[in-house]
Amino acid sequence: MPADLPVLDVAAFRAEFPSLESGIAHFDNPGGTQTPRVVGDAIARTLTGPLSQRGSALVSQRNAEDAVVGFRAAVADLVAGRPGGVVHGRSATALTYDVSRTLSRTWSPGDDIVVSELDHDSNVRPWLQAAERAGVTVRWLRLDPATGELDLASLEEITERTRLVALTAASNLLGTRPPVATVAARAHEVGALVHVDAVHHTAHAAPDITAMGADLLVCSPYKFFGPHCGALVADPALLETLRPDKLLPSTDVVPERFELGTLPYELLAGVTAAVDLIASLGSGDTRRERLVDAAGRIAAHELRLRERIEDGLVGLGDRLTLHSRAASRTSTLFLTLRDHAPGEVFERLARRDVLVPAGTFYAHETFRALGLPVDSGLRIGLAAYNDDSDVDRLLDGLADALG
Template structure:
């Protein structure tokens, strides 16, 4: 096992005291104690709207500014380039509408069959409204991967945007986003929009290194409250739909309406927790960004180890078919499978009855399930790990599956 403080980590998550096994991380992780405390503190001490001269408003402005700076450090960004919203889906719809003001009939969009519908449906609806052409980047059902060569073949002078998922919420595939963004820049003038909801909880994220134009993620998928986060490349200035008094600075143009300040406080608490984890694994880290990189690097290594344990256990279950990458290479610890003779929803119920929480169905990755020809079969059973999972919990899952 990597030198990872799993007992200390688990002590930071109050929900784990239930004694149940939370393998539903791709749908939403449990909240860390620092996030819960920060939200409670903000509401208990007194909340207010922004921009006032009185104490609670000043304090709220400070919390919001600190939350923007904290999430920027997690993503390798600057605070002005961060926007908070209710969720990633809502932010993606807002961006799609703003960008499409400049698009015309005959222009082209590229979406993939490997993505969550939140990074597909907004662009399909824009294409329908504007008379645009949609080009689909397919994936290989045998490997769960799309190829850069196939992406290159779809790019052209009319391509306006390429929407890609950093990691598949259904199959766990970790996609070559930096290479894809470089290819898009080389072959076209298109923008790139990256859904990083499933990658940010598991790997180090650096928006500059990725080379994308937009990146969206969800703090409730990495131990915080229900929020959405949007990063927009400096220099872009889409004409956002918003109320007239709202600001028009950088990414903040997408923060129309009063935000969830308690949610932003919770995000700040989440970053504090990840900083703590970074200090545990690398006491020499001398900045918040360095501590966050250390935390995510350690989590990645630990998740690889427990993921390998899970894959080894799967191999002992007769009739179990894993869909997606067969090893921990090029994937996050999200695993989906079918089991001969068993409906995925019945498996999920069997596990739930034994205190093991996992999802069944399409997980809003409707194109994935259709491409695998599993729609009529009820989709997949998905097990999602994160860095508070243990070897003992994985063994408990495998034992429950053997009962079937």
């Protein structure tokens, strides 16, 4: 790392997280990060302050309105979108189901959709189920198990009949960052929409929805220090063309058209606080500029720790196999073990207060593409608050657990 590159003050950042006082070394971050104090404070302040339905006459109404407006602006800055195209949802999975049901009404037999073997099941199953109901064909972008990369030869699956391509911006299992813009360009050549799952990617970058070529993008704030909810981002003009099911008295204005019931204002305020905390780590004149700068600092820090872990894993020899091999990837590592069950190693690490989960990670298609049984390994996922002492404890624990 060049000496003049701005660095992350990890000790100061860790101090923002009361939960880290537990002593747990968290490597479960792809499943959800710890929550900083400022986010909890924003949630409590909004929830316990004057609060009512949105409006402008009373402070309780203005508080609700401010929470919604602030949320849309913060998420838009995070992904370089437009506030009028930001939709709140219970989760990225719920939002993808919602949009899949809406879009599939425009499909008919003879059409096809394209999904990927790199994706979390939340960007696969909703589309497969919608395709089955609509009677359309499903095609696949394939994973090369030898490299952990998307096989670009499978772009030929995108044809004149393709109506939608669904692709992750980063695999939550392997960390692989596929060339989303390349895939999107091919999809747009044939008039298909592109739905990008940026849940894992957004935790390690400040994505640019336009540069990616994403028509629809989902992310999950609880993966980047926020509360448990989801956000969908699209061009407001595209959202105007979609007609979801809604209650008769509810507004038909975009993006509210897609939000069912009263919004959880306290969670929206928590998302804004999380985005502002990330932005505080960077420099720049605008929040977007600060977010991009902060993402660079975080990525440099995580890469240094990831390389330390990878070097340590090499020292363990053939007792494990590392499957995260892509040239462009996040600080997430998936490994399988030669002589030990993943659950056994998880338990031994947990006794040291080191949290490295074993499980399916909802990556069924990726496991199949790798030729591995589902639930066959461990996932090590870094976040900005991990430090060298965490890595030391992880490597010591793995060496002990694997003998």
